Amino acid sequence: MNTADLGLPVDVPSTALFTDQYEFTMLQAALKSGTAERRSVFEVFTRRLPNGRRYGVVAGTGRVLDAVENFRFDEDVLGFLRERRIVDEGTLEWLADYRFSGDIWGYPEGEVYFPGSPIMRVEGTFAECVLLETVILSILNHDSAIAAAASRMASAAGDRPIIEMGARRTHELAAVAASRAAYLGGFTSTSDLAAGFRYGIPTVGTSAHAFTLLHDRERDAFQAQVNSMGRGTTLLVDTYDVAEAVRTAVEVAGPELGAVRIDSGDLLLVAHRVRQQLDELGATDTRIIVTSDLDEYAIASLAAAPVDAYGVGTQLVTGSGHPTSSMVYKLVARADSTEPGAPLVPVAKKSTGGKTSIGGRKWAARRLDEYGVAEAEVVGTGPVPPELAERQLLIELVKGGEVQAREPLDVVRDRHAAARANLPLSATQLSRGEPVIPTEYVNRRSGSPTGA
Structure with a gap:
């Protein structure tokens, strides 16, 4: 072994x-x-x-x-x-x-x-x-707590995909186990490459705010990402002004833009505004992904919002308030x-x-x-x-x-x-x-x- x-x-x-x-x-x-x-x-x-x-x-x-x-x-x-x-x-x-x-x-x-x-x-x-007592309990208590939280979140998300992205919020080895438990509980992918390597879980990820801040203009950051990853990539649009970022994202990637990610603000309100703006710009197939300290309650509150996928980190890897079983x-x-x-x-x-x-x-x-x-x-x-x-x-x-x-x-x-x-x-x-x-x-x- x-x-x-x-x-x-x-x-x-x-x-x-x-x-x-x-x-x-x-x-x-x-x-x-x-x-x-x-x-x-x-x-x-x-x-x-x-x-x-x-x-x-x-x-x-x-x-x-x-x-x-x-x-x-x-x-x-x-x-x-x-x-x-x-x-x-x-x-x-x-x-x-x-x-x-x-x-x-x-x-x-x-x-x-x-x-x-x-x-x-x-x-x-x-x-x-x-x-064997301690090692069995340490594994089952941790993984079952994460899986239970993941199951509740996945249930609240319904048919919408949900991404595990909590590696930076827990111990580096616990993060891999948490990704496994989250996938078991209904999550569809993870940002953690070690979990993808070890357990075959689909992995996703594109860029953070640091990538936008690295460039002189937001447009330059979007162009660099599209040049590297293609028009189907996901662009992070809340570094500065969301409305301006969405407009720029569609201008750079065209209506084939894969998705935009929103990581702050009133997600319900912002998601509605962004959906309307994307549709007006002709990007009707561009998806909206929301992150930002989500838990099952926040996900449920967004059920009526035009959201296509969720990303969950801290609340998932801490068992959404119950880190042990x-x-x-x-x-x-x-x-x-x-x-x-x-x-x-x-x-x-x-x-x-x-x-x-x-x-x-x-x-x-x-x-x-x-x-x-x-x-x-x-x-x-x-x-x-x-x-x-x-x-x-x-x-x-x-x-x-x-x-x-x-x-x-x-x-x-x-x-x-x-x-x-x-x-x-x-x-x-x-x-x-x-x-x-x-x-x-x-x-x-x-x-x-x-x-x-």
Whole structure:
């Protein structure tokens, strides 16, 4: 596995240190107590969606699979752990041979999720599973937050293309992951070339205000860009006077001008004025692209404006106010001994303060109403009811340490569009509200719904 595929600098040999220290100290203690080899089941879920969100989006699964494959302890990593005295020599010897050999099940990437959904299930020995907690959560929490914001923005944009352009507003490696998550969520292209190179996402971009300011006249800047990129280019028209810039742009490029971009001002008012001016100048096919700190609410407010595409940066890469999905990675079952075939015992945190969890290895299914629209997320720990057998959500991602379900990004993108379309219409409302469908828990013994 090439570390470049993970968005890592070439001098980072593995993902093994994308980990909190206590994963290693737990490992050492478990090795000493003889419990490290107990078969264990960990689940990733969130207790609640971000305030006001109607659904979540599973994103980052493909990156998780890459990270698990690349979770290796080479000499440099082992040397660091030894030098810092983080673990003892016996633990270092165990780590030197580490390869995840367990199973991972999860919601298909691009699927939607709700509070309590077992988004990912990691099974194996306690020792091999506990080490993956931080890297799995860091990927899923970030990517799912970005994808959820992107999905809301894409829904607000309707059929109009939406461009991801937030690389300069976040960490350089997070920018690549954000572009991937945004494309999954419905964005059509990115300005980030690293994302285009790594994931095949379409890339776009022409010029910034600096290019206009470089030239003695705005006309000279437009002429230089058209000479270089052709008449179908996009000219930025709000460096000085918008009306004058539009007039100059059409004079330079002719009615074949591809698009103009507006990056400031009252976008609703300016877009109407620019559309009227372009039409009067004969540039009826010239598109209007708007940028400038857009979010889903701003995009929705421009629904009636003559806008052809949107560009979104800061609000997208920060999750539009919710930069994390608040997912957790919890032990829900473990064997009662290290003996092969030892039965699993459900375990769960029972403390107060809203952080309780439900023990047991879970399945999940989505129940549909008579019209084929989702009406409930059903999560259970016992046998799957026959009527839900064909609606189960978890698929096998890793079996015996081998990846089973790596997918092209376009497949994931299409899956999300289909999953969102299968939700009640209120899922696309931007007003604050509860999750669009409830989560129901099926009791292991009775098989009866207990409510969310």
